Every structure is written in C-alpha cells, then in structure tokens.
Amino acid sequence: MESAGRGRGVVTPSVGAVVLLPFPFSDLSRSKLRPAVVLADADHDDWILCQVTSNPYGDIRAVALTHLSFRQGDLHRTSFA
Template sequence: MGELSIADIVFSSFPFSDLSHAKLRPALVLAYAQRNDWILCQITSKSYNDNKAIRIDETDYKSGSLNVVSFVRPSKLFTANVALFNKNVATLTDASHEKVISTFYKY
C-alpha cells in the first residue's frame, strides 16, 4: 500500500468490540500512533441509531469515494498496524475530517 495520511479511508480488518471476530470494512485514519500504527474510526453503511454517527456522501471526498452513503462512527475506534490495511480507497475533505474530530472531542 502507498503513502498513508490522516483523513484517508482504508479497508482494514476491524475487530468486534468483544474481539470474537473481525470484519473487513472501511475505516477513517484519524492519527498516527507511532511504529506504523494508526488510530482508525469505523465506517459503516448503517447509522445504527448512533446519534454521533456522521453521514458521508460524494460531497465529503477530496479523492476517491465509497460506493454508498456511509456513516463514520467516532465512538468505534481501533489502533492497527499499517500491515493490516487492505487498500486506501478515498480521502475526506478537510472540512469533513474536522467534523469527525470535533464530534469525537464532544464525547
């Protein structure tokens, strides 16, 4: 995989909260955590009635895109090594990324 940056969307094996399974899903890169580890935020095609979920659509991408309207869930975070990332598919605009960050800080 090529160069990685904050606000990129990658496909990664995202663990269930009880660690019983993992699911390949898109995730938003939030921050670099050292030694090729990155902090990711779950992206899903359903809002799950999560009032903090942030809807993203074609207007929210600086480059690339996901094929469906999706929801970034700031309450679902995960730290992973870059070796676990399948591919980089998109990058959010600065404004959309900032919206995620500001929602996260409200928790």
C-alpha cells in the same frame, strides 16, 4: 481508498484517508475487508482508526460520509463514522 491486506502490500496511510482492513468476525474464524477512516498517526506504525459503516444505528453522533466528503474517490453509498 487505500488497502492493506490480502497481498496488496503495505501502505502508509495519511490522516483522513479511508483504508480497507481485515476485521475479524466475533468468533475469530474469518475476517472481512471493511473501511475505516484514519484519525491520527500514533507513531511506531500505529494508527487510530474509526470504523465506517453504511448502517447509522440511530446514533446522533454518527458523522455522515457522502460523495461530497471526499476530494477524490468515493464510497459506494452514504456511510457513517
């Protein structure tokens, strides 16, 4: 998992990588590091991401991510994108 934020430096993520990004709370008072999958490089240091959550919310379109989904590394539990 690649991380951006909290003084860890800047990385250039590759498509398919899981990255940690600071996602703000709805009231914008704070943020929390959350995982996201890099879907595409949109040029000019812009990326298209998909959130990763451990809660499927009953969405039949959610894609399960298990330890078998990764060549290296893992998420702590089965998650969904």
